[in-house]
Amino acid sequence: xxxxxxxxxxxxxxxxxxxxxxxxxxxxxxxxxxxxxxxxxxxxxxxxxxxxxxxxxxxxxxxxxxxxxxxxxxxxxxxxxxxxxxxxxxxxxxxxxxxxxxxxxxxxxxxxxxxxxxxxxxxxxxxxxxxxxxxxxxxxxxxxxxxxxxxxxxxxxxxxxxxxxxxxxxxxxxxxxxxxxxxxxxxxxxxxxxxxxxxxxxxxxxxxxxxxxxxxxxxxxxxxxxxxxxxxxxxxxxxxxxxxxxxxxxxxxxxxxxxxxxxxxxxxxxxxxxxxxxxxxxxxxxxxxxxxxxxxxxxxxxxxxxxxxxxxxxxxxxxxxxxxxxxxxxxxxxxxxxxxxxxxxxxxxxxxxxxxxxxxxxxxxxxxxxxxxxxxxxxxxxxxxxxxxxxxxxxxxxxxxxxxxxxxxxxxxxxx
Numbered sequence: 543x544x545x546x547x548x549x550x551x552x553x554x555x556x557x558x559x560x561x562x563x564x565x566x567x568x569x570x571x572x573x574x575x576x577x578x579x580x581x582x583x584x585x586x587x588x589x590x591x592x593x594x595x596x597x598x599x600x601x602x603x604x605x606x607x608x609x610x611x612x613x614x615x616x617x618x619x620x621x622x623x624x625x626x627x628x629x630x631x632x633x634x635x636x637x638x639x640x641x642x643x644x645x646x647x648x649x650x651x652x653x654x655x656x657x658x659x660x661x662x663x664x665x666x667x668x669x670x671x672x673x674x675x676x677x678x679x680x681x682x683x684x685x686x687x688x689x690x691x692x693x694x695x696x697x698x699x700x701x702x703x704x705x706x707x708x709x710x711x712x713x714x715x716x717x718x719x720x721x722x723x724x725x726x727x728x729x730x731x732x733x734x735x736x737x738x739x740x741x742x743x744x745x746x747x748x749x750x751x752x753x754x755x756x757x758x759x760x761x762x763x764x765x766x767x768x769x770x771x772x773x774x775x776x777x778x779x780x781x782x783x784x785x786x787x788x789x790x791x792x793x794x795x796x797x798x799x800x801x802x803x804x805x806x807x808x809x810x811x812x813x814x815x816x817x818x819x820x821x822x823x824x825x826x827x828x829x830x831x832x833x834x835x836x837x838x839x840x841x842x843x844x845x846x847x848x849x850x851x852x853x854x855x856x857x858x859x860x861x862x863x864x865x866x867x868x869x870x871x872x873x874x875x876x877x878x879x880x881x882x883x884x885x886x887x888x889x890x891x892x893x894x895x896x897x898x899x900x901x902x903x904x905x906x907x908x909x910x911x912x913x914x915x916x917x918x919x920x921x922x923x924x925x926x927x928x929x930x931x932x933x934x935x936x937x938x939x940x941x942x943x944x945x946x947x948x949x950x951x952x953x954x955x956x957x958x
Contacts, residue, residue: 543686549677550626550650551813556665556673557696559627559650560684569625569649573605579642580606584635591619591634596644599623600636602844602861603811608643624648628813654696656687657721658709669717675739677703679810679866739820741834741851744770744875746932749925755936757921758878759854762901763912763948764886767854767878768923768934795852795874799831802868806830812864815846820872823848824863832871835864852877881923881932886945887957908953915944 547560561569576598584600591597591614599609599621612629613620620631627650660669680703688698701708709720747753747770759767802809802822812821815835823833833848836856844861888903896906920939927933936944948954 545684545686547651547682547684549680549682551623551628552670552673552677553627553629553652554670556654556660556670557627558653558655558673558677558699558701560653560682561626561650562684563681565649572625572643572646572649573607576606576608576643580638582638585638586635589634589639591637591639595639596641597621597637597639599632600638604843604862606638608646608648609637611637624650626650627652652696653684653699653701655709655712655718655720656698656700658712658718659720660718661716666717669712669715672715672717673712674814677708678813682708739869739872740818741820741832741872742875744877744879746770746879746928747925749928752922752924752937755921755923757916757936758852760909760913760916761854762898762904763888763908763945763954764883764904765880765901766883766916766936767880768936769852769877770879795871795877798871798874802871803830806865809865809868811862812866815861820851820867821848822865822867822871823850823857823859825850825857830865832867832876833864850878854878854880879932881934883936883945884926884933885935885943885957886949886954889953889955905953908948911948911951911953912944915947 546563548563548566549558550561551559553559580598591611593611593613595611597609597611598606601607601623607623608625609621610624611619612622613631615631617633618631619634619637620629621637622629625648660666665673683702685700685702686697687700690696690698703711707720709718712718713720753770755768755770757766758769761767806822809822812819815838817835817837819835821833821835822830824830831850832852833850836847836849839845839847839858845858846861846864847856847858848864849856888905888908891897891905898904898906898909915938916936921944922937922939922941923934924937925932925934938944945954949956
């Protein structure tokens, strides 16, 4: 039997959970019914959870899902979302015991690759990470090879993604040994992505050359983020409409973001949070931009500190405002470059001066003054050093150094 499916999750042991496309409508109907029946916050009073017990789980997106208790340890409970296979350890206050939907079989099917043996007899973490990045929420073609001995066992399958055998791809990457491998060494695999995808850094002009810049974010009077091409305003452009089709070859980042914003609701929510992981994040204007994860700031509800890589600014956003980034958006270099401004240092301030909390050597007045000097202005820069930090001289359009106004106001001092 051959059928189309969506990969809902990858287990830590390499189990591939898939939901047949033919079941999606029925699953959506069940999810709607669950949301209408459960409007509480979870079971707040003490409850003795048991392994294997049925429940509903309140996910990070605040929706309720069918679950099953896998393990109870201390003050937390390990549960499995039975309709997508995902397993996590959470606090009991996010669960509610119920037998309402136990008569409906799980919609996801646990699968294993047919005649495919992982190197070392078990799937290594880097192999599982690769599978998660490659397959989660992707449409695949399933070829059933062998039924399990018991109804709850794993289906042995051949999985095809983009016309290529997954077993062959994993063997090509030295993660496993597979029988009847397809020769994929010469194929153009546009979806064959690194385990840890990363943004491309921009090329910088040679030291001494003068070039136009726009300051996109100010951290302190001395630390800013610059964009080398000030003619583009990505945040405004991605919010506007356009007739460009997403199927066409996109030539610029702003075109690609504009296209991506039209279909962002179809991109999967981010479920794995790793430092520096590229993603799409929703900004306060309602549009989505390229970002990277920095740290978890709150756990109840989950909120993540991100940096918008094309501007340099930071924001704390809920998990529901983070989505997987399409890999075609990774080929564009980041637009914002962190630099230090040369030639000045903080002045000596009195004790009663209001200071920047995260950089107390600078006053708030100096920060505001610097922002007024550079905000919305055409500037130019010249690189002084590239290492250990990128250091520049920043000029106004009249070729005066921007920091001279701070020195005239007594907010900074010359520093050779």
